[in-house]
Amino acid sequence: MNEGVEWALHSCLNLAWIGEERAVTAARLAGYHELPPAYLNKQLQSLVRAGILSSVPGCQGGFRLARSLDRITLMDVVTAIEGPDEAFRCTEIRGQGPGATTGRPTAECAIADAMGRADLAWRRELAAQTLADVRARAERQAPGAPDRIRRWFADL
Amino acid sequence: MNEGVEWALHSCLNLAWIGEERAVTAARLAGYHELPPAYLNKQLQSLVRAGILSSVPGCQGGFRLARSLDRITLMDVVTAIEGPDEAFRCTEIRGQGPGATTGRPTAECAIADAMGRADLAWRRELAAQTLADVRARAERQAPGAPDRIRRWFADL
DNA sequence: ACATCCTGGATATTAATCATCCAGGTTACG
DNA sequence: CGTAACCTGGATGATTAATATCCAGGATGT
Ligand code: SF4
Ligand code: SF4
Numbered sequence: 001m002n003e004g005v006e007w008a009l010h011s012c013l014n015l016a017w018i019g020e021e022r023a024v025t026a027a028r029l030a031g032y033h034e035l036p037p038a039y040l041n042k043q044l045q046s047l048v049r050a051g052i053l054s055s056v057p058g059c060q061g062g063f064r065l066a067r068s069l070d071r072i073t074l075m076d077v078v079t080a081i082e083g084p085d086e087a088f089r090c091t092e093i094r095g096q097g098p099g100a101t102t103g104r105p106t107a108e109c110a111i112a113d114a115m116g117r118a119d120l121a122w123r124r125e126l127a128a129q130t131l132a133d134v135r136a137r138a139e140r141q142a143p144g145a146p147d148r149i150r151r152w153f154a155d156l
Numbered sequence: 157m158n159e160g161v162e163w164a165l166h167s168c169l170n171l172a173w174i175g176e177e178r179a180v181t182a183a184r185l186a187g188y189h190e191l192p193p194a195y196l197n198k199q200l201q202s203l204v205r206a207g208i209l210s211s212v213p214g215c216q217g218g219f220r221l222a223r224s225l226d227r228i229t230l231m232d233v234v235t236a237i238e239g240p241d242e243a244f245r246c247t248e249i250r251g252q253g254p255g256a257t258t259g260r261p262t263a264e265c266a267i268a269d270a271m272g273r274a275d276l277a278w279r280r281e282l283a284a285q286t287l288a289d290v291r292a293r294a295e296r297q298a299p300g301a302p303d304r305i306r307r308w309f310a311d312l
Numbered sequence: 313a314c315a316t317c318c319t320g321g322a323t324a325t326t327a328a329t330c331a332t333c334c335a336g337g338t339t340a341c342g
Numbered sequence: 343c344g345t346a347a348c349c350t351g352g353a354t355g356a357t358t359a360a361t362a363t364c365c366a367g368g369a370t371g372t
Contacts (some may be wrong), residue, residue: 315370329359
């Protein structure tokens with residue numbers, strides 16, 4: 001799994017803690033965790049395309065949340081960064097070699113089915129958790145974090 | 157996800173269909189789906205280390221199932237090939253940069269928690285399905301396959 | 313006008329995967 | 343025995359994907 005998912009999740013939470021007042025620069029978000037700014041920018045763009053963040057170009061521009069955390073699921077973020085493909089990619093080896101079946105009913109494959117079922121369980125669990133849930137739990141575990149973050153992003 | 161998982165699953169099913177009479181060579185298993193023989197051999201070795209297959213060296217040697225299909229879950233095969241790591245790997249970006257927390261309670265991280273929960277759902281679903289289940293469904297979908305496979309592996 | 317900052321594509325760098333090869337040990341068979 | 347078949351495990355190389363940077367273009371505040 002792409003590590004951009006981790007960056008994206010942290011950035012979304014940080015944006016929520018900072019507040020809605022003004023957009024935050026990609027460089028600033030990157031700086032907080034010492035991430036490569038240009039690369040994080042790319043991930044943020046993916047979030048924009050997915051409608052999770054909105055971006056404002058130009059001076060004093062940056063990124064902000066496009067909707068509240070309770071309307072963003074983990075699934076949304078993962079899909080935005082990783083794409084829609086599932087983990088198990090079938091290369092159709094059944095269709096090559098002496099064992100090739102004449103018709104090629106990919107849809108009726110017990111193996112791909114079974115793996116797809118597991119993938120579905122994974123996605124269901126991701127979709128069941130919103131970033132608001134995650135934030136609530138994070139604040140319970142580290143009550144001081146929100147203030148510290150707000151302060152760091154506040155002074156220039 | 158490593159494509160070796162797909163190879164391994166197909167090979168296990170093929171071995172079951174061939175029967176217990178004699179061990180089957182890696183080259184033969186590879187030939188059936190036109191897979192690179194030396195590389196498939198490596199994946200089969202992983203299955204042996206995991207106790208899913210047993211290997212017999214020497215002339216007339218090869219691989220065979222170490223236990224019946226109803227005692228092999230998808231989780232077993234995936235773990236054997238992919239290793240024990242979960243998909244979401246945390247790179248601890250929280251611990252670097254200005255946002256670093258003094259103590260580093262990795263265990264108490266809301267984000268890793270949430271991702272881990274989804275991973276658990278995935279593993280649970282994989283562990284709930286045995287290869288016997290998959291085989292049964294495969295035979296219902298393609299009743300002719302077992303015979304065809306047995307025949308191909310039979311003539312030298 | 314000017315500095316700032318997102319956008320998107322091109323490009324370079326690095327790591328993981330995929331694949332092959334070889335020396336060593338083991339077994340069947342004549 | 344001796345030879346051919348075949349697994350084992352490590353080393354090695356090729357291919358592809360992930361990671362990271364760069365730059366020209368457009369938008370926006372001051
Ligand atoms: S049998 Fe299933 S897993 Fe195997 S190649 Fe066909 S679709 Fe893919
Ligand atoms: S906060 Fe959680 S996801 Fe983020 S770096 Fe720490 S352990 Fe990893």
